[in-house]
Amino acid sequence: MDVIVTPTPRLQGDIQALSSKNYTTRYLLVAALAEGTSTIYYPAHSEDSDAMRRCIRDLGAVVEEDEEKITITGFGSRPSDVKELNVGNAGAVLRFLMAIASLSPEVTFVNTYPDSLGKRPHDDLIVSLEQLGASIEHNEGKLPITIRGGQLKGGKITVSGNISSQFLSALLFLTPMLEEDSEIEVLHDLKSKIVIGQTLEVIEQAGIVIHASEDLMHYRIPGRQKYEAKTYRVQGDYPGSAAVLAAAAVTESDVTLRGLEEKSKQGERAIVDVLRMMNVPLTHDNAVVRVQGNGKLKALEFDGDVATDAVLAMVAAAVFAEGTSRFYNVENLRYKECDRITDYLNELRKAGANVEERQSEIIVHGRPEGVEGGVEIDAHYDHRVIMALTVVGLRSKQPIRIRDAHHVAKSYPIYFDHLKALGAQVEWVE
Structure with a gap:
């Protein structure tokens, strides 16, 4: 489904992140x-x-859920012998589970997107898992991917x-469970x-010991460790909240967002400092x-x-900033x-933004008067692009229509519900 975003001069309200x-x-x-x-x-x-819920069930975890919590009885280091796993469009889930699937005899990750x-x-992950002893079939590094593992050896x-x-991250989840100690060296730069x-x-928090160098480029991981069953509480999400906060920043607003811890380890908490x-x-x-936005912003430089x-x-x-x-x-x-x-900036240009790209840079020449x-x-099909384009639509002079906006559900299924609760004029259309 598409969404039509109509210019909205003011946002106001109080929501839970x-x-x-x-x-x-x-x-x-x-x-699990x-x-x-x-x-x-x-x-x-x-x-x-x-x-992730679906795949850990397939791998043998018992998952039960109510409105407040989820309880999981795990499979430990012995996942069930399943032939196929479907992670949908979730890249992190795929990569984490490629590592865990290498504990199984044979698993194929299918290509549904x-x-x-x-x-x-x-x-890069395929090469590392092969160093540990897995045998992997793949399509030039892309899905579908078949992993044959079982007896991984650890080591360097x-x-x-x-x-x-x-x-x-995938290797850090896997290596503590292996019989041998492991040592991981990160090559090139670490993004x-x-x-x-x-x-x-x-x-x-799960009871595992990993010795990491200060620059996070070298790791020593004792083997034969076991994850401990624990109780966890999930904190508020800064990546999704960034779009809501940006929407408040570019409009006249009085918006309160709750559940965003000041000392969170989420890097995206920087959105508060950037604004x-x-x-x-x-x-x-x-x-x-x-x-309490007034729609007036100034330009900045930021290491993203x-x-x-x-x-x-x-x-x-920044599309609406001075400078x-x-x-x-x-x-x-x-x-x-x-x-x-490239893809995001091309769409911003269609809406009237003045933007440039370099290989590793985005340059925005602000238009405080708004875009057309x-x-x-x-x-x-990108949830982050959908949310960001919506911010631009709120300050455009004419409505914009965002195609396939339902893909926002990848990370923030109620994004448009939250925006509507704040007064944004957004409408789903077939």
Whole structure:
């Protein structure tokens, strides 16, 4: 389905932030890797987290859920012998489970999104798993992928970090369960180091010991460890909230968003600092962010690698800033559900934004007077693109129509419900 976003001069209201998708998927996984029963309070509901729920069930976990919590009795280091797994369009879920599936005799990951996840490369993780002893068939590093594992050996392995940190996270989940000790060396640069911090935080909470170097480029992992069954509480989601906060920043607003911890390890918490630097009036106390926007923003420069999943929302806000903004060190945006630099900027131009791209940079020449809109734009099946384009539509002079906007459900199924609750004029159309 498409959505029509009509210019909305004012947003006002008080909403609870969505639960974190990144933490939910990680808690679901470590609970499945434990042999007892774990409880996760306030898990996120999205296509990505639902894909993890579905796949850990297929692998042998017992999953029960009510409105407040989910309980999981795990399979430990012995997943069920399943022939196929379908992760939908969830890249992180695929990569984490490629590692776990290498504990099984043979698992094929099917390709149900050939125009999105089916185009993304996984060669770096494949090479690392083969170093551990897995045998892998693949389509030039892409889905479908068949993994034959069972008897992995541990030892010294390398992984490239310059495409995605998810490859390293996958190995960090796997290696503590192997019979031998392991040592991981990260080659090249490591993108999104702050997300590795989230992975290490969750693994440590689950009772696992990993010795990481200060620069996160080397790891020593004792083998023969067991994940412990624990109780977890999922914090609010900064990546999704970034779009809501950007929407409040570009309009006249009085918007309160609850559940966003000030000391969260989510890199996307930088959205609050970025909006402050753009002169957006806001406060952040006791996990509550209040934005009292006046629609006036100033340009900035920002290293986007620390907050990858908030960059598109930041760019959307910068479209209306006074001056030229620059977001650098963001090349890994090219390797997401779509090319989030070229594809996203092409759609912004259609709406009237003045933007440029470099290989690893986005440059925005702000238009404080607003953009024309009045166009139909393609979100490229990408939830982050959908949310960010919506921010632009709220400040356009004419409505914009975003095609296939239902793909926002990948991470934030109630995004448009939340915007409507704040007064945004958005309408679903066939």
